[in-house]
Amino acid sequence: MSSAPAVQHAYNDVVASHYDLDPQGIIGQSLDLGIGQLEQEGLLDPSRGWRVLDLGMGTGLFLGKLRTRAGDRLEPFGIDLAENMLEVARRRLPDLNAVAGDAGELDSHFPGLTFDCVCTHFVTGFVPMARLAPQIARRVEPGGYWSLIGGTKAAYPALQARGNSRLLRRLTGAGNRKMDDTVLNPADLREVADTMDAHGFDLCRGETFEPALTFNTFDEFMEFGYRGGWLTPLLESMGLHRAGPIKRWVLDRIAFPVHDQHNIVVALGRKR
Numbered sequence: 001m002s003s004a005p006a007v008q009h010a011y012n013d014v015v016a017s018h019y020d021l022d023p024q025g026i027i028g029q030s031l032d033l034g035i036g037q038l039e040q041e042g043l044l045d046p047s048r049g050w051r052v053l054d055l056g057m058g059t060g061l062f063l064g065k066l067r068t069r070a071g072d073r074l075e076p077f078g079i080d081l082a083e084n085m086l087e088v089a090r091r092r093l094p095d096l097n098a099v100a101g102d103a104g105e106l107d108s109h110f111p112g113l114t115f116d117c118v119c120t121h122f123v124t125g126f127v128p129m130a131r132l133a134p135q136i137a138r139r140v141e142p143g144g145y146w147s148l149i150g151g152t153k154a155a156y157p158a159l160q161a162r163g164n165s166r167l168l169r170r171l172t173g174a175g176n177r178k179m180d181d182t183v184l185n186p187a188d189l190r191e192v193a194d195t196m197d198a199h200g201f202d203l204c205r206g207e208t209f210e211p212a213l214t215f216n217t218f219d220e221f222m223e224f225g226y227r228g229g230w231l232t233p234l235l236e237s238m239g240l241h242r243a244g245p246i247k248r249w250v251l252d253r254i255a256f257p258v259h260d261q262h263n264i265v266v267a268l269g270r271k272r
């Protein structure tokens with residue numbers, strides 16, 4: 001499991017300046033599906049005020065999309081470990097109420113405030129749903145919402161299969177590491193729905209987005225996985241970000257191109 005300092009370093013010092021480039025476009029497409037779910041539930045009606053807390057909000061892409069739809073009726077709040085990600089978010093939403101901190105300690109942030117919607121988007125790989133769920137339930141009023149978007153354990157089957165090769169494990173520095181050791185994602189939509197249910201949320205919308213991924217070269221993979229933020233702490237712990245020209249040349253010959261698939265749950269829960 002990645003430690004909070006490793007994750008904070010990864011997003012603060014490596015990813016913050018690249019995140020919005022969104023290589024392969026998957027973050028933007030996933031967040032649009034989340035916006036679509038809110039719309040289908042009739043929640044983007046411009047007549048209603050909306051206080052929304054985004055946990056692990058990153059550069060504020062989702063709240064930015066909500067602002068475009070809901071205008072000034074959106075009251076945006078966010079928490080993120082990485083100050084440099086927050087800096088980008090603050091530029092995007094000047095009225096953002098944001099704190100640098102651990103989403104897993106939600107109880108200690110914004111004391112006394114409740115929210116119409118709490119978002120956890122691509123953060124449940126770092127803070128497990130089971131830790132977030134009881135704290136989110138305490139902050140959402142009955143009838144309020146939890147929007148979850150995140151990868152599952154079924155993501156990257158081709159890359160995970162490459163991990164069966166002992167030669168590649170040695171070459172990449174993977175050793176005995178498994179993706180699941182550092183990425184704490186739920187198994188699938190069912191697990192997301194069950195965890196929401198156990199904490200008082202009915203799943204009102206749920207889908208699994210499985211976009212294709214193509215990495216023609218090692219460098220293309222690193223643009224996505226390392227600088228793009230998808231697997232940064234894992235790749236850094238393997239030392240792959242320091243791979244020199246010879247290692248990159250060998251990897252290109254024996255491991256690439258890779259045609260893979262993501263597996264992303266997009267879910268909306270409503271508190272009973």
Ligand SMILES: C[S@@+](CC[C@H](N)C(=O)[O-])C[C@H]1O[C@@H](n2cnc3c(N)ncnc32)[C@H](O)[C@@H]1O
Binds near residue numbers: 012
């Ligand atoms: C993949 S990005 C997702 C950003 C944003 N939610 C989005 O969908 O574009 C993950 C974000 O979660 C933040 N993060 C990771 N662990 C965290 C934690 N324990 N508490 C708060 N933020 C965390 C990272 O700093 C990073 O900005």
